Amino acid sequence: MAKAVDLKRPLADLAAEVQTGKLTSAELVEASLARLKETENYHTVLEISSTALQQAKVIDNRIAAGETIGPLAGIPYIAKDNFLTADTHTTAASHILEPFKAPYQAVAIERLEAAGAVMVAKANLDAFGHGASTENSDFGASKNPADPEYVPGGSSGGSAAAVALGQACFSIGTDTGGSLRQPSSYCGVVGLKPTYGLVPRYGVIAMGSSFDSIGPITNRVADAALVLDVIAGRDDRDATSIERVHDGYRLSDIEYTLSGQKIGVIKEYLGDGLDSSIKKSIDQTVALLKSKGAVVEVVSLPAVKLALAAYYILVPAEVSSNLARYDGVKYGYSAPEAENLEETYRLSREEGFGAEAKRRILIGTYVLSSGYYDAYYKRAQSVRTKLIAEFDAVFGKFDFLLGPTAPTPAFKLGAKVNDPIAMYLNDIMTVSANLVGIPSISIPLGEINKLPYGLQLMAPQRRETDLLPFANAVEELL
Amino acid sequence: MSKITTDEVERIAKLARIGVTPAEAKNLAGELDAIVDFVEQLQAVDIEGVEPTDQVTGLENVLRDDVVKRASQNRDELLANAPQVQDGYIVVKRVMNG
Numbered sequence: 001m002a003k004a005v006d007l008k009r010p011l012a013d014l015a016a017e018v019q020t021g022k023l024t025s026a027e028l029v030e031a032s033l034a035r036l037k038e039t040e041n042y043h044t045v046l047e048i049s050s051t052a053l054q055q056a057k058v059i060d061n062r063i064a065a066g067e068t069i070g071p072l073a074g075i076p077y078i079a080k081d082n083f084l085t086a087d088t089h090t091t092a093a094s095h096i097l098e099p100f101k102a103p104y105q106a107v108a109i110e111r112l113e114a115a116g117a118v119m120v121a122k123a124n125l126d127a128f129g130h131g132a133s134t135e136n137s138d139f140g141a142s143k144n145p146a147d148p149e150y151v152p153g154g155s156s157g158g159s160a161a162a163v164a165l166g167q168a169c170f171s172i173g174t175d176t177g178g179s180l181r182q183p184s185s186y187c188g189v190v191g192l193k194p195t196y197g198l199v200p201r202y203g204v205i206a207m208g209s210s211f212d213s214i215g216p217i218t219n220r221v222a223d224a225a226l227v228l229d230v231i232a233g234r235d236d237r238d239a240t241s242i243e244r245v246h247d248g249y250r251l252s253d254i255e256y257t258l259s260g261q262k263i264g265v266i267k268e269y270l271g272d273g274l275d276s277s278i279k280k281s282i283d284q285t286v287a288l289l290k291s292k293g294a295v296v297e298v299v300s301l302p303a304v305k306l307a308l309a310a311y312y313i314l315v316p317a318e319v320s321s322n323l324a325r326y327d328g329v330k331y332g333y334s335a336p337e338a339e340n341l342e343e344t345y346r347l348s349r350e351e352g353f354g355a356e357a358k359r360r361i362l363i364g365t366y367v368l369s370s371g372y373y374d375a376y377y378k379r380a381q382s383v384r385t386k387l388i389a390e391f392d393a394v395f396g397k398f399d400f401l402l403g404p405t406a407p408t409p410a411f412k413l414g415a416k417v418n419d420p421i422a423m424y425l426n427d428i429m430t431v432s433a434n435l436v437g438i439p440s441i442s443i444p445l446g447e448i449n450k451l452p453y454g455l456q457l458m459a460p461q462r463r464e465t466d467l468l469p470f471a472n473a474v475e476e477l478l
Numbered sequence: 479m480s481k482i483t484t485d486e487v488e489r490i491a492k493l494a495r496i497g498v499t500p501a502e503a504k505n506l507a508g509e510l511d512a513i514v515d516f517v518e519q520l521q522a523v524d525i526e527g528v529e530p531t532d533q534v535t536g537l538e539n540v541l542r543d544d545v546v547k548r549a550s551q552n553r554d555e556l557l558a559n560a561p562q563v564q565d566g567y568i569v570v571k572r573v574m575n576g
Contacts, residue, residue, distance in 0.1 A: 103555040197535050210532060239540040240533070309517040320494060327495070329570055331559035341573045342495075350497030358496060362487065362506065363513055365494040379520050381530030386523070388531060420509055421516055437534030461535060 005031040007166045011075060011223045014169060015116065018074035019063060025056035025074025025118060032076035032120045032168045042143045044152075044162040045078060045121040051087045052076065052120045059116060072230060073116035078162045080173040081122040082129060082205040085109055088119075092205045093137040094127040096326045096333045096352030106203025107238070108172060108214050108231045115230040120168055124158030127354050128323065129176055129207040131155050132426035134183075135417050136356040143413070145187055146450045150410040153183030153426075156217065160187040163217050170218045170227055174204060176211045177311055178406075178430025181442035184217055185405035185454030188444045190475075191217045192224040192468075195461045196437035199231045200238035206322040208315040209240075211434040221443060221472040225251050228464065242462070249464055256469045258477070259293030262398045267300040269403035269429050278404050278453050281446045285402070285455060288477050299394055299401070303387040304432050310387070311431040312424060313367050313380035320364025323357065359420060384435050391436045391460075400470055401458040404429055405442040409451035429456060439464050441471045445478065482511040 005027055007014075017023040029052050036048060059074045079085060082092045084102035086109075091097045109119065126136035134142040134157035142157045144150040145164040152161040156173030160183035163171050173180050175193040184191025192215040199214035206212060216227035226249075233244035265286060270279060286296050328334035328348025335347035353361070367376035394401065406426055416422045433440035438461050442454035457474065459467035487503045487510065498506065553566065562569040 100559055103551045103559070195535070197537070210534065236542065240535070240537060242535055242537070306520060306523060309519050312513060313517050313520070324494075328561065330568060331561075334561035338571055340571050344571050345495040346497040349495055353496065358498075359506065359509060359513070361494050361496060362490050363510055365490045366482070366486075366510070366514070367517075369490065369493060375521070376517065378530050379523070379525055380517075381532060382525035382528040383520055383523055384531040385528050386525070388534070421512055424513075424516075435534075 007031055007035065007076070007169050008219045010220065011072065011169055011218070011226050015071060015073045015075055018059070019069060021063065025059040026053060028074055028169070029053050029056040029076045029118055029120060035165065036121060036167045039165045039167060042145060042148065042161055042165060043140055044124055044142050044158040044165065044167060046081050046091060046093065046124050046139055047088045048121045049087050049119055052118050055118045059118070070115035071226060072112065075117045075170070076120045076168045077112065077117050078121045078123050078159060078168045078171040079109060079119050080125050080156050080159045080171070082125060082174060083109055083172065084203040084205070085119060085122065088122050090122070090205070092128045093125045093139055094352065094354060094357065095138045096348070098333060100332050104203060107200040107235045109203065111231045112172070121162070123156070123162055123171060123173070126155035126157070126356065128205065128319070128357055129155040129174055129179055130319070130356045130360055132178070132182060132423050133416070134158060135413065136354060138354050141413055144410050144451070146410070146452060149412055150451060151186065151413055153186035153410060155179040156191070157183045159217050160184050160189055160191065163187070163189045163219060170216055170223055172214065172216050172227070172231070174207070175213045175215060175434065176208045176315060177434050178427045180215050180217060181430050181440060181454070181456060182406050182426060184442045186410040186452065188447070188452030189217055189219060190221055190224050190441065190443050191215070192228060192441045193433060193439060194228060194232065194464055195242065195439045196434070197240045197242040198244070198464070200235035200241040202235060202237035208318040209322060210318060211315060213434065221441070221468060221475050222251050224441065225249050225468045225472070245462070245465055247465070249468060251469055251472055256473045258289060258473050261294045261400065261470065263289060263294055263296045264299035264394055264398035264401045265296060266304065266401055266403040267298050268302070268304045273407045274404060275408045275448065275453070277446070277448050278407070282404060282455070285445065285478065289474070292477065299398065301390045301394060303383065303390045306383050307387055307432045307435055308424065308428050310380040310383040311427070311435060312363070313376050314384065316360040316364035317368050317377050318364070319360045320368065323361055326352065328352070356420070387432060388436050391438065395460045399459070399466065403456050405454035405456040406430070409448050409453045433458055437461055439467050441467060443471055443475050443478070480507070480511045481514050482507050
């Protein structure tokens, strides 16, 4: 019988207790595995690691032998199933990778392991990260912890729901257009998308390579800062990765003051389509921030209205290129009935990819095809430039930007599966941060009929060291 | 007027090496047309003189020393995922048609 351990306690406290022998990693991992079993109906994970408990015992033995482990000593976590991991399969929730076992691990996984964290399971997602509800998983949707008739959001829906259910102490996922923040909003947890490149992408299944960002989903901002501190920083195997800051990302004990902070509220996110309760919460948050001496003003960024359209040209273009590697030859599903190489490609991809992956590959192929490239792809890249210029200008006047994470709380399972555009609109408030490459965090703001919704905070590129203490202060205020 | 006809779906599916049945092509034509219609709003944007962006953090060519690095995986591990292997090679179906 697993000892009652609260897996939602602060990561730093749990790791310290494991290191000092007050708790064992085996106890934490057993509690995690028990909770996964107890809440398996939410279908948050695709595979449970068979070696997690053994890894935990190795850590406990090393501690008993006097070794200092690391900042995440013995902590169980869950990785989205688009991270390559050694002891489980990696499917990206797609049939085309169903038989795949990764021959190496993602940089983020290596770093978490080195810090003492123990991966207990692989989380469900919209296949290849394509979606906002996990309903595009080829292995069935996950369910919202607040109400199992609702979606958990996506694409990191399994990762977010797992943390909300207390199945592990934190999870990691990817965010190409909101895939960490929007499910965190729907599940009532914290989701951090760092600056593009801060966490190396090596060993993470590519979706939109100029957008894909890796980050944590946690119970509180301080935990997100601690996990980021472990996984951030350049690695030679990802040429687009960037250097970490010298002093790291953990929150300091120095008292933070909201007074004098300049905060812009994005005007375009407050208009039509925003749920009135969320609008009210945003207004209340603004009043609270002002009462603490922050300078808060509504600011207009007209190009964010174009962001979603630019995103749905550029990302499918990158998707069509990245998903060309699934050809039924080197790894993954291969159509047995194919009679020649051309058929191997055509049939393996027809049978292996789900509907949304096909839609995105075809749209991407269309916008990149001869005669359309300038009209769509190149034009969208220029709109990206305009958006970046607008954010640059606004960050000249404000330290942070604030808005809702998504226009509504979670929707019902099945409500949008037949309408790709309605599904895409869930990302309307999150895609800009990916187009611009800036860090953005979603923290719990409130609930409507028990369904959570989040507050989104953004800062300029490489300014996680400002964003995280600010988000922590806002979290305390709410 | 719809831009993505069933014929157009078949053309791009061929380019993308994805088989589609006639029924699928019909569905996809409607869905893809709605997406193209949605992104069409960018045609009205003035992008005169605006450079396209493909890298957001300002990195330029990232170079490394030109030295041999040993692969971290061995051949057997990599081949273990291949659908069909023979004598250390990946087997593919015949390339020529007919």
